[in-house]
Amino acid sequence: MTKKIVTLSGDGIGPEIMEAGLEVLSALTECLNETYDIEAHDFGGIAIDHFNTPLPESTLDAAKNADAVLLAAIGHPKYNGAKVRPEQGLLQLRKALGLYANVRPLKIYEELKNFAPIKNVSEVDFVVIRELTGGIYFGAHELEETKARDINDYSAEEIKRIMIFAFETARKRSRKHVTSVDKQNVLATSKLWRKIADEVAQDYPDVTLEHQLVDSCAMLLITNPQKFDVIVTENLFGDILTDEASSLAGTLGVMPSSSHGESGLALYEPIHGSAPDIAGQGIANPVGMILSVAMMLRESFNESAAAQKIEDAVEKTFRDGYRTKDLGGTTTTQALTKAIIARL
Numbered sequence: 001m002t003k004k005i006v007t008l009s010g011d012g013i014g015p016e017i018m019e020a021g022l023e024v025l026s027a028l029t030e031c032l033n034e035t036y037d038i039e040a041h042d043f044g045g046i047a048i049d050h051f052n053t054p055l056p057e058s059t060l061d062a063a064k065n066a067d068a069v070l071l072a073a074i075g076h077p078k079y080n081g082a083k084v085r086p087e088q089g090l091l092q093l094r095k096a097l098g099l100y101a102n103v104r105p106l107k108i109y110e111e112l113k114n115f116a117p118i119k120n121v122s123e124v125d126f127v128v129i130r131e132l133t134g135g136i137y138f139g140a141h142e143l144e145e146t147k148a149r150d151i152n153d154y155s156a157e158e159i160k161r162i163m164i165f166a167f168e169t170a171r172k173r174s175r176k177h178v179t180s181v182d183k184q185n186v187l188a189t190s191k192l193w194r195k196i197a198d199e200v201a202q203d204y205p206d207v208t209l210e211h212q213l214v215d216s217c218a219m220l221l222i223t224n225p226q227k228f229d230v231i232v233t234e235n236l237f238g239d240i241l242t243d244e245a246s247s248l249a250g251t252l253g254v255m256p257s258s259s260h261g262e263s264g265l266a267l268y269e270p271i272h273g274s275a276p277d278i279a280g281q282g283i284a285n286p287v288g289m290i291l292s293v294a295m296m297l298r299e300s301f302n303e304s305a306a307a308q309k310i311e312d313a314v315e316k317t318f319r320d321g322y323r324t325k326d327l328g329g330t331t332t333t334q335a336l337t338k339a340i341i342a343r344l
Contacts, residue, residue, distance in 0.1 A: 001034060001035075002034070002035045002036065002037050003034050003035070003036050003037070003067040003068070003301060004036075004037050004039060004065070004066045004067050005036050005037070005038050005039070005066060005067065005068050005069070005070060005296075006039050006040075006041060006059075006062045006063050006066040006068075006069045006070070007022070007038055007039065007040045007041070007069075007070045007071075007072075008040075008041060008042075008043035008044070008059070008063075008069065008070065008071045008072065008074075009040065009043075009046075009072045010043055010044040010045070010046065010071065010072050010073050010074040010075075010086070010274060011044050011045040011046055011073060011074050011075055011076050011086060011274045011276065011279075012073055012074075012075065012076060012273070012274025012275050012276040012279040013072075013073060013274060013275045013276075013278060013279050013284035014044075014072030014073040014074065014274055015072065016279070016280075016282065016284050016286070016333050017072050017073070017270065017284055017285075017286045017288070017289040017333070018070065018072040018289060020286035020289055020290060020333060020334070020336075020337040021070065021072075021286065021289040021290050021292065021293045022038065022293075023337055023341065024290050024293055024310060024337065024340060024341060024344070025293050025297075027341045027344055028297075028306050028309065028310070028344065031305065031306045031309065032297075032303055032306055033301075033302075033303060034301060034303070039062060039066070041056075041058065041059040041062050041063075042056060042059060043055065043056075043059050043071070043074060043089060043093075044073075044074025044075065044086035044089055044090075044274075045074060045075065045076045045078075045079055045086040045274075047059065047086075047089065048079065048084055048086065052084070053084065053089070054074070054084065054085070054086045054087075054088055054089025054090075054092070055088075055089035055092045055093055055096075060092075060093065060096055063093065063096075063097060063265075063267075064096070064097065064265075066265065067265075067300060067301070068265070068266055068267075068268065068296050068300040068301070069097075069265070069266070069267040069268070070267075070268050070269070070292065070293065070296065071267055071268070071269035072269065072270070072289060073269075073270070073272065073273055073274035073275070074086040074087065074089065074090060074274055075087060075273055075274040075276070076274065076276050077276060091137065091138075093267070094132055094133055094259065094267075095133055095138070097261050097263075097265055097267065098133065098261035098262055098263060098265075099132055099133065099259035099260060099261045099265075099266070099267055100131060100132050100133045100134075100158070100161060100162060100260070100261060100262070101129060101130075101131070101132060101161075101162055101165045101259065101260045101261075102129065102130040102131075102132040102238065102242075102257060102258070102259045103127060103128075103129055103169070103257060103258045103259070103260065103295075104127065104128045104129075104130070104242045104245070104246075104255065104256075104257045104271060105126075105127040105255075105256070105257075105295075106124065106125070106126055106127065106128070106245050106246070106248060106249060106255065107124070107125050108121045108122070108123075108124045108125070108248060108249060109249075109254070109315060109318050110122075111315075111318040111319050112249065112250050112251070112254070112318060112327065113250070114250075115250030115251060115327055115328070116247065116248050116249060116250040117247055117250075118222055118225075118247065118248055120222075120223070120224075120225065120226075121225065121248050122226075123226055124225045124226055124248060126225070126228035126229055126230065126231060126245075127169065127173075127229075127230055127231070128231045128232075128233070128238060128241060128242045128245060129162065129165060129166045129169060129230060129231065129232045129233075129238075130232075130233060130234075130235065130237075130238025130239065130241075130242060131154075131158065131159070131162040131232075131233070131234050131235050131238065132235060132238075132259055133158075133235075134153065134154050134155070134158045134234070134235060135152055135153070135154060135189070135234045135235030135236055136150050136151070136152040136235065136236050137235050137236065137239075138153070138235075139151030139152055139153045152187070152189050152236075153189070154189045154192060154193065154234065156192060156196055159192065159193050159196040159197075160196050160199075160200060161262070162232060163180070163196060163197050163200040163232065164200060165232075165260070166178050166180075166230055166232035167200060167201070167203075167204040167207050169230050170204075170207045170229060170230040171204065171206065171207055173229060173230065175229040176206055176207045176208060176229070177207070177208045177210065177228075177229035177230065178201075178207055178208065178209050178210070178229070178230045178231075178232060179210045179211075179212050179217070179228055179229070179230065179231045179232070180193070180194065180197040180209060180210070180211050180212070180232050180233070181212050181213070181214050181217045181231060181232070181233035181234075181237055181241065182194050182211065182212075182213065182214065182233070182234070182237075183213060183214050183215075183237075184211070184213065185213065189234070190234075193234060194211055197209060197211070197232075214233070214237045214241070217231070217233075217241060218240075218241060218244060221241065221244055221245055221248070222244075225245075225248055242271065243271075246271060250327065251285060251326045251327055252270075252271060252272035252273075252288065252326075253270070253272055253284070253285025253286075253287055253288050253324065253326045253327070254285065254287040254288055254291070254314075255270065255271045255272070255288050255291075256268065256269075256270055256271070256288050256289075256291035256292035256294070256295050257269055257270070257271050257292065257295075258292070258295045258296070258299055260299075264300075266296070266299060266300050268292040268293070268295050268296040268299075268300075269289075269292055270288025270289045270291075270292055271288065272288055278325075282332045282333050282334060283324060283325045283332060283333060284324070284333050285324040285325075285326050285327070285333070285336070286324075286333050286336060286337055287314055287324075287336070287340075290310060290314060290337070290340060291310065291311065291314060293310065294306075294307040294308075294310040294311055295307070297310070309344050310340075310344070312343075313340045313341075313343040313344045314340055316343045317336065317339045317340050317343055320339070320343075322335070322336055322339050324336055
């Protein structure tokens with residue numbers, strides 16, 4: 001049976017790294033249980049240029065009918081201050097597809113640990129699960145001349161479903177530990193968040209639940225990142241903490257992510273931006289995109305063996321000394337991609 005993958009290359013280095021990810025997928029054809037139909041669509045700044053909107057109806061319809069969505073990167077400085085911006089399309093897409101659970105794994109490659117600004121990174125292996133469709137980003141926003149207000153709304157049901165996702169994730173990992181991050185000592189939404197977390201924990205006696213205030217968690221991510229297994233938190237906190245955590249890896253270029261909805265549809269993307277300053281130079285690090293393909297194979301298509309092959313090949317490529325410019329090396333995007341394929 002053929003599965004449909006919608007690809008959104010987007011802006012900046014997006015087309016370059018998407019090409020790399022699809023080359024790796026193509027190289028795995030003989031190892032895959034399914035065949036995959038790839039369908040490309042405009043999204044982000046390129047869609048504004050072509051359709052005057054970052055999320056055209058044709059793109060949204062294709063995504064809704066896909067088995068998985070691959071996104072490379074969106075954004076460009078030329079839209080700064082514009083009424084219509086590429087990032088608006090991403091919020092619209094998440095909401096339209098019901099992508100409520102963002103998953104960002106953080107694994108430190110032994111060969112790259114010296115590139116991290118924080119040196120306490122040995123044996124770090126955790127995942128951050130961020131609630132993606134609620135909270136302050138989707139609340140009402142009011143801006144007046146001398147004051148402003150942003151509303152942070154969460155329902156018990158929104159919190160419950162992200163907690164269930166986090167506990168189910170932890171149950172599949174060896175340590176079976178969940179750290180729920182909030183600001184319960186100040187925020188009403190966090191008081192509800194903690195209450196629901198405790199309730200959901202009752203259904204997972206094999207998983208340990210720990211509560212952590214967000215400021216304390218931010219400190220511990222730097223001073224003791226080894227303590228974490230699964231972190232679950234709300235939209236705003238998750239946005240900040242995941243970017244902080246990415247510094248442990250030494251580069252944003254190697255970090256993949258997935259976003260899941262209740263329908264089973266998921267979107268996969270590297271966490272870095274579109275880096276328009278290096279677009280077209282062939283020096284972008286494609287590993288975040290390639291590992292996002294691996295996440296897609298494992299999480300959406302149950303192709304765990306193929307996903308593991310990609311991850312092992314990436315690790316061996318780093319072990320063999322290949323480095324793109326963001327890691328102090330001179331390996332090009334294409335050369336790194338070919339090196340990974342050679343090790344599959």
